[in-house]
Amino acid sequence: MPIPKIHPAEGPEMSGAHRLAPALNDPKQPAGANLLFLREEEIRLAQDLLFFAYRDFTNAADVILGELGLGRAHHRALHFIGRNPGINVSDLLGILRITKQSLARVLSTLVGQGLVAQSPGSADRRQRLLTLTKAGEELERRLFERQKERLAAAYREAGGPAVEGFRRVMRAIMNDAARSYLDDAERRGHQARGNTA
Secondary structure (H helix, E strand, O other): OOOOOOOOOOOHHHOHHHHHOHHHHOOOOOOOOOOOOOOHHHHHHHHHHHHHHHHHHHHHHHHHHHHOOOOHHHHHHHHHHHHOOOEEHHHHHHHHOOOHHHHHHHHHHHHHOOOEEEEEOOOOOOOEEEEEOHHHHHHHHHHHHHHHHHHHHHHHHHOHHHHHHHHHHHHHHOOHHHHHHHHHHHHHHHHHHHHHO
16 A cells, blocks of 8 residues: 655644544544454554654754754753752653763753753752753743644644543653653642632
C-alpha cells in the first residue's frame, strides 16, 4: 500500500491515518465500540497517531527553540525544572532518562544562556538544585503558550470523554515511575489550589 503524503497544512480529515481507520475518528462512536482495536493494523495506526501528534506538537515550539540555538532536550529540561523548582540533578536525570553527559551538556547551555540557575543543597552542599531564572521562566512560558494552543484546540474538538480516554491511554503506555511522578504532581496541584482557595 503506498504511503499517503501528509502535508503540514492538511487538516485531520485529509490525513492518511484518518483514511486507514474511519471508525476510530467517528466522534459519535463511544470509546471501546470498535472491538477490533487490538489488531496489528490498529496498533500500527496508534503508532502513526503518536508519531504524527508528537511531530506536530513539538514543532509548535521548535521554531522558538531554533531561534535560540536550543533543541528539544533543552525544552524538556526547562519544562521539568519549571514544574519542579529546586529539583536536584539526580532527580532530573531520573525524569529525563538521559545520560549524565547529555544532561551536563544541556544544563551547560541553559546556564550559559542565563535560563537556569544552580545552587547547592541546604542539607547536602554537593547537591545542585536547579531553578529557572526570570529569562528561563519567560522562555518556558512562551513555549508552553505555543503548545497550549494546539492542545487546547484538540481538547475542545475531542470533548471531555475523549480527553479522559486519551489520558488513560497515555498513562497506560508510561512506566510506573512516570505514573507516580504524575500522581505526585497532581497531588501538589490540588494542595496548591486548596491553599489559594
